Amino acid sequence: MKLLVLTGSPHSNGTTALLADEFCYGAMEAGHEVIRFDTAKLKINPCLGCDHCRKNEGKCVHEYDDMIEIILHLLTADAVALVSPLYYFGMTAQLKRVIDRFYSINSLLREKPKKLYMIAAGADTDKWAMDAIKAHYKCLCSYFRWQEGGTLLAYGLGSRQNAENSEYKIMAKNFGKEI
Numbered sequence: 001m002k003l004l005v006l007t008g009s010p011h012s013n014g015t016t017a018l019l020a021d022e023f024c025y026g027a028m029e030a031g032h033e034v035i036r037f038d039t040a041k042l043k044i045n046p047c048l049g050c051d052h053c054r055k056n057e058g059k060c061v062h063e064y065d066d067m068i069e070i071i072l073h074l075l076t077a078d079a080v081a082l083v084s085p086l087y088y089f090g091m092t093a094q095l096k097r098v099i100d101r102f103y104s105i106n107s108l109l110r111e112k113p114k115k116l117y118m119i120a121a122g123a124d125t126d127k128w129a130m131d132a133i134k135a136h137y138k139c140l141c142s143y144f145r146w147q148e149g150g151t152l153l154a155y156g157l158g159s160r161q162n163a164e165n166s167e168y169k170i171m172a173k174n175f176g177k178e179i
C-alpha cells in the first residue's frame, strides 16, 4: 500500500516528528511504501478561493509552489495520514493550508477510495481536548468518502521528551504496522 504522510508541525525534532517517525518505521516494517512531507518546511500558499482551478481544469493559481509534489502523490496514494500538534484544539495552520489546497482536485479525491489516519498530540490532558480535531477527521472521511483508518490521539505531550517517555511512542509504531 502507498501511504502519504503529511505532518504539520514547525518543529523538525518535536513531539509529533517523533510520533511520525515511529509511525513511518512501523508502516515500512509492514512493507508499505511511505512518502512523507513535512509541510511546514514547504512553500505552500493558502487557497485563495478564487476558483481559478474550477475554470482551468484543476490547475491552481499557485501553480509553481510545492503543493504540486504533494498532489502527485495524493492522487496515487492508497492511504493518507495527517500528523499534527494540537494548536487551539485543531491542526496547525501549516497543515490546514495543505488540506485547503485539496480543493483543486476535489472531485478526483472523492472518486478514489482511500483510508485516512490521524495522529495528534497536545499538552492538555482533558478528555475533551481532542474532540474538535477528531470531529474534523471524521468530517474529512465523510466528505471524501474515505475509510476511517483510525486515530492516535496523544494527550499530555507538551514536548518531545514527554513523548520519548510515554507509551505513545510504541503506540505510534504499532499504529503504523497495523495500517
Ligand SMILES: Cc1cc2nc3c(=O)[nH]c(=O)nc-3n(C[C@H](O)[C@H](O)[C@H](O)COP(=O)(O)O)c2cc1C
Pocket: 009, 010, 011, 013, 014, 015, 016, 017, 084, 085, 086, 087, 088, 089, 090, 121, 122, 123, 124, 125, 129, 157, 158, 159, 160
Ligand atoms: C500556538 C500553539 C497552540 C497550542 N494549542 C494547544 C491546544 O489547544 N491544546 C493542547 O493540548 N496543546 C496545545 N499546544 C501545545 C502543543 O500541541 C504541544 O506542545 C505539542 O507537543 C507540540 O508538538 P510539536 O513539537 O510536534 O510541534 C499549543 C502550542 C502552540 C505553540
